[in-house]
Amino acid sequence: MSLNDEEKRFEGIKEKWNQSTKSNVFDALFGGTGYRTIGYYKTDSDTPAQALRNMTARVAEISEMRPDSHVLDLGCGHGIPVLDIAVNIGCSVVGIDLADEHIVLAKNAADLYKKEKKADLKAEFYAASYFDLPDAVTNQKFTHVMMQTSMFYAHNRIDELLALISKVLHPSGILVSTDYLKASDTSDTSKFMEANEMPVMLSLDQLESALIRNGFEYSEGENLDSHCLKSSESKIDKIVQEGIPCPAVNLFKLMKGLVMNSQLTFQLIVATKSAS
Numbered sequence: 306m307s308l309n310d311e312e313k314r315f316e317g318i319k320e321k322w323n324q325s326t327k328s329n330v331f332d333a334l335f336g337g338t339g340y341r342t343i344g345y346y347k348t349d350s351d352t353p354a355q356a357l358r359n360m361t362a363r364v365a366e367i368s369e370m371r372p373d374s375h376v377l378d379l380g381c382g383h384g385i386p387v388l389d390i391a392v393n394i395g396c397s398v399v400g401i402d403l404a405d406e407h408i409v410l411a412k413n414a415a416d417l418y419k420k421e422k423k424a425d426l427k428a429e430f431y432a433a434s435y436f437d438l439p440d441a442v443t444n445q446k447f448t449h450v451m452m453q454t455s456m457f458y459a460h461n462r463i464d465e466l467l468a469l470i471s472k473v474l475h476p477s478g479i480l481v482s483t484d485y486l487k488a489s490d491t492s493d494t495s496k497f498m499e500a501n502e503m504p505v506m507l508s509l510d511q512l513e514s515a516l517i518r519n520g521f522e523y524s525e526g527e528n529l530d531s532h533c534l535k536s537s538e539s540k541i542d543k544i545v546q547e548g549i550p551c552p553a554v555n556l557f558k559l560m561k562g563l564v565m566n567s568q569l570t571f572q573l574i575v576a577t578k579s580a581s
């Protein structure tokens with residue numbers, strides 16, 4: 306794929322996410338949380354909103370974020386997940402998103418969090434692609450880089466992305482990601498990739514190899530398929546029961562079928578930058 310095609314692909318992704326801020330359908334599906342990811346169901350009675358917050362709490366816990374951590378969120382969406390980390394863990398955070406409308410929401414949320422939750426909040430947000438980080442970000446070093454359902458857009462350029470991440474991480478810094486990975490090649494996985502503007506979808510083995518060749522140790526992981534299934538089911542149920550006009554229902558159904566049939570897997574990945 307030429308660079309021009311890549312520019313066009315990311316323009317389309319940016320436009321899609323900017324447009325999503327103008328509709329309240331996504332707010333309804335994600336429980337009004339501002340999160341745009343998969344939930345982590347600690348108990349069967351968790352609401353979708355609770356499950357979404359649990360997911361980011363799990364990301365922070367498994368990657369051992371601490372009050373002295375400095376966390377960069379690539380593809381931060383509305384900024385709420387990383388702001389919740391800043392409040393709950395007490396660390397400083399920086400968020401990047403391609404969609405400028407997301408960054409407007411993130412900056413507004415940061416102002417509100419500062420007033421209502423944490424007066425000494427340290428949070429910065431920038432509208433940018435993770436392939437073109439601003440100097441204000443590349444001039445900093447982070448203990449953690451997190452990517453919550455945003456790495457899948459870049460599987461075709463995984464080496465480039467991991468090299469960029471490595472540059473902004475401290476030695477022994479941690480990359481933590483939740484991501485869709487291919488478990489088998491079928492026409493339905495191709496449909497999923499097309500619907501998500503993914504020219505390539507890596508398998509877990511391929512991602513592990515990419516991490517190793519870019520100087521990371523794959524330190525820990527967690528299979529989140531059951532959570533992905535529950536998340537898809539709860540969205541489908543809500544759309545059907547409440548008659549919500551949502552074309553994405555077909556994508557949620559496709560994802561549910563793929564995970565049920567072991568064609569797609571949703572994984573939490575933790576990798577440590579090798580100190581040398």
Ligand SMILES: C[S@@+](CC[C@H](N)C(=O)[O-])C[C@H]1O[C@@H](n2cnc3c(N)ncnc32)[C@H](O)[C@@H]1O
Nearest residue numbers: 322340341342380381382402403434435453455
């Ligand atoms: C599924 S949403 C996840 C948002 C957020 N991480 C969360 O958990 O709520 C994916 C996000 O990745 C962002 N994104 C996609 N490509 C990107 C890129 N090249 N650079 C920065 N952000 C990107 C999108 O704009 C979108 O906000």
